[in-house]
Amino acid sequence: MTSMLRKPTMRDVSRLAGVSTMTVSRVLADPELVSEETRSRVLAAIEQLGYLPNRIAGSLSSQRTNFVTAILPTLTNVNFADTAQGLTEALRAADYQLLIGYTTYRIEEEERLIRAMLPRRPDAIVVAGTVHTKAASQLLLRADVPVVEIWETPAHPINHAVGFSNYEAGRAAARYLLSLGHRHIAAVGPSTTGEARDFRGEDRLAGFAAVLREAGIGGGLVVQHGDVPASFDHGARALGVLLDRAPDVEAVFAVSDLSAVGVLMECHRRGIRVPQDLSLVGFGDFDIGRQVVPALTTIRVDAHLIGQRTGELLVTLLDEAAAGAEPAVVDVGFSLVERGTTAPAAPRRRSRRDH
Amino acid sequence: MTSMLRKPTMRDVSRLAGVSTMTVSRVLADPELVSEETRSRVLAAIEQLGYLPNRIAGSLSSQRTNFVTAILPTLTNVNFADTAQGLTEALRAADYQLLIGYTTYRIEEEERLIRAMLPRRPDAIVVAGTVHTKAASQLLLRADVPVVEIWETPAHPINHAVGFSNYEAGRAAARYLLSLGHRHIAAVGPSTTGEARDFRGEDRLAGFAAVLREAGIGGGLVVQHGDVPASFDHGARALGVLLDRAPDVEAVFAVSDLSAVGVLMECHRRGIRVPQDLSLVGFGDFDIGRQVVPALTTIRVDAHLIGQRTGELLVTLLDEAAAGAEPAVVDVGFSLVERGTTAPAAPRRRSRRDH
DNA sequence: TCTTGTCTTGTTACCGATAACATGCATGAT
DNA sequence: ATCATGCATGTTATCGGTAACAAGACAAGA
Structure with missing residues (x-):
């Protein structure tokens, strides 16, 4: 906040060094265009005055x-x-x-x-x-x-x-869960009706649903719920909604790792074992996904x-x-990273539904 | 990328509206200084030309x-x-x-x-x-x-x-753990010898250690290890180092929630029960701290x-x-938020050491 | 010696706005 | 009618650089 009378300008530097402003400008922008001797004289003047170029002026001039x-x-x-x-x-x-x-x-x-x-x-x-x-x-x-x-x-x-391609990422998630043998497969993402929209997330879910439809098992089990952006909380609550609608769900794709971790923690709280009772795939490969237990299977970007x-x-x-x-x-x-939250569908899993 | 011959300037607008550039400038900066009629004429010209003011020029002029x-x-x-x-x-x-x-x-x-x-x-x-x-x-x-x-x-x-005050935040964490009855208390943070330094974190640890010294139980059990910034990984590895040095530790303060969650996950992996075997306090109140099980006690900022x-x-x-x-x-x-990772020191805890 | 080219530096003309001051005119008080 | 007042607008002078071109000095080649 020390106030000089006025900030030194290139003009001041040029006078002190006994050159034109253009030479000063060159020293700063293209030093090799200026002779060794002149250059050091200019640099000394810059130093002495504590000159700082004004890039606003420079921008205006140079466009x-x-x-x-x-x-x-x-x-x-x-x-x-x-x-x-x-x-x-x-x-x-x-x-x-x-x-x-x-x-x-x-x-x-x-x-x-x-x-x-x-x-x-x-x-x-x-x-x-x-x-x-x-x-x-x-x-x-x-x-x-x-x-x-x-x-x-x-x-x-x-x-x-x-x-x-977010769409392809969604497709990859679906193909993977199918390849594990799951058939009761769902996806969770935030709502698509609010003012805030995650169009990329919606694209992933669209790709995901498309694969399920192509496999003939319906792509309708997509829970879209809560505000954008998806958060830990979102996942936790979405799992509740999902289980109400489809208690026999075996595998879930979450539109984001944040949601996925939320789902995972909610599973812990509800005593649902991951991956034995539920396979879970996230998206984004957030740090936290590597730390949770079990570590999160996800799509890495x-x-x-x-x-x-x-x-x-x-x-x-x-x-x-x-x-x-x-x-x-x-x-x-992108790439699918297999970690601990996914496992092949096992016959014993059925017991939960038969119960 | 559609290239006009030249971007319209305030000059162009002023000509089209039949006023001076100053009047155009006023319409944009201080509309009420201009008469209703002139103003709408100027705005129409701006619209017609698709004029965008150049704030570089404006900044240079207005300083x-x-x-x-x-x-x-x-x-x-x-x-x-x-x-x-x-x-x-x-x-x-x-x-x-x-x-x-x-x-x-x-x-x-x-x-x-x-x-x-x-x-x-x-x-x-x-x-x-x-x-x-x-x-x-x-x-x-x-x-x-x-x-x-x-x-x-x-x-x-x-x-x-x-x-x-980061120092006071550290003191608060220490006082809290003492108030729970813990005596074997440690802190973990990143190294202080690298080029990258977290001076605020160091301050917190200093405050923490000071309280322990004042309580006469030594403030030396501070593990500083790994690069700044502290991460999940940091916490996980720091716990290993800490247990080597002090297997009987009962309570840990981590400079950051990220470290704390790392510690918590490592505890899960090692079968150390939190908070029964170890009380844990983080710092920062990150979202993730609310989702982990048990939820993280932390200092909220x-x-x-x-x-x-x-x-x-x-x-x-x-x-x-x-x-x-x-x-x-x-x-x-700041405020201390008590959640699930801390509990009073209990006699039974001793069993771990006696074992 | 003259030409040509290279290296170094300077001159001129902006870039596109705004601050500060000036001007013209209508209004109402006196 | 006179003049202070306020409102609407214009004029002038920068703000602090850089592009583009010009010019002088000197060296090398013809």
Whole structure:
């Protein structure tokens, strides 16, 4: 808070060093363009004055802010926090600063954020998801900067995309549970009627249900209940609802590891043995899933990698050379990690129903 | 990516509406200064052109960016994510945008971040913690904008502060375990020798140890092991180390709920009953602590509130009126939440040692 | 010697807004 | 009718850099 009369400007540095401001600018942006001797004189002046460049002015002049806007559903979900972290790391090297906004899973809020961010003139925009309001899509299309949709691999991206197929992830979960011999299979996820929506989660459940239908055992046993985002609590309560509706359920896919852990803890409380009485698959491979007992079988997605790849893509794209680059869609994939909460259907399991 | 010839500027809007740019500027910044009729003409022109103001130019001219820099240890810790979210919410109303950086618990990285952020000319700076490199402290002092240190209540803040006393939180944990009748009491936290340091956690452990020493039972049984930040894994491994050194331990305080849950899960795996064989207290009141069985006794801190209060403080401070405001230190406090992982010391416990 | 190219530095003209001050006009009090 | 007052709008001068082009000095090649 120590107040000088005025912050030193490049002008002040240039006078002290006896050069033009352009030379000072070069020392900071492209040191090798300036002779050894001049450079050290300028650096000494910078040091002496405690000069800090003003990047606002620089951005206005150069028409480049080195800002990248990232719009995510929330920060309080490790997956998205990981993505943000990966993105930051990849961009940091190229001196980009992230402008993070979060929507709490509302596309109206996403639109509001885009409107608020565009006047800051970001050099690129990253948004989670492919479902946007009409106005938001228009804004993104006309923004005249690269746009990357992440956490999905859309058939028709606005521009670029980095993610994986949530639908296929859901299908993989269903196929796996079928392969274990289960037939009474259910899924739990949050409600799809509120203002907040987890479209990626809905996609996973859709893929899951599709496989069950294809297997001829009906895909209808999907409990959608409680607010987005799914939480530990959500899982715990969803299990209650599920057991009311289908006491003989043998296997459950939860839309998120958080829900899954909630389900697991509720099973502990109710004396339902996992995996003997119930097989359980989560999604996301959260840390906690590895620590619970038994450890959670889940679908692993490398959230950090999504951020990192996105950052790398942008660094390439924003490098002047790559002016007319083709839209890219990067699929980082997913994998099913078998751990302790799933087991083959066993005849003895029937005893619970016969009881 | 649709490229117009050139983005419309305020100049274009003013021409179309037949007014000066100043009038357009007023319509956007202070609508009531402009007559009803002119205003609607200007708004129509803005609409027609799809004009988006350029805040870079605006910032340069007004010498106000409406950026607030927030430097946190990490985003992948729910507590700090909550703080960031609270901060964002409180600032959003006043149209501030957060520039988030994270240090991975390294003060050298903090210094680097401060250097990188200052040229963006934030209107205020928020940093987690009170331990900074000497250069970083200098930079903050001379930044000529409000600085808020959060997550602690320092005796000598650089400027403002919003947080609580970690030392007292540690003392509270120790007093509580003593009050239950425990005497073989230990604490676990991450190492203090690496480059990454959790100074707030260290403070808590210091307070904890101090109480034990005052009670005459030695404060030395503090296991500091593993990298910062403490994780589930950390807790699991720390318990192993602890049991090697003190098989008769009755009660454990973990610097973080993440460690605590790790300890708890490791107890499950080893067949140690909690709370019958071991009382366990965590810190942070993470969601997961409420879901594990038994639910975790912990010290609750309202991380979201820290962010919110910080945001509110800044909005007040940055409101021109409050030019020469006094440095403020806001203590949001903490509270001990008794749940299932703690129980009074019972004579039968001794059997484990006698065995 | 003249040409050409490289290296280094400077000059000029913005980038797109806003602060501060100025102006013109209608209103109502005197 | 006169003038202070307030409202609506315009004018001028930056804010602090950088792009693009220009120019001078010197070395190497013809």
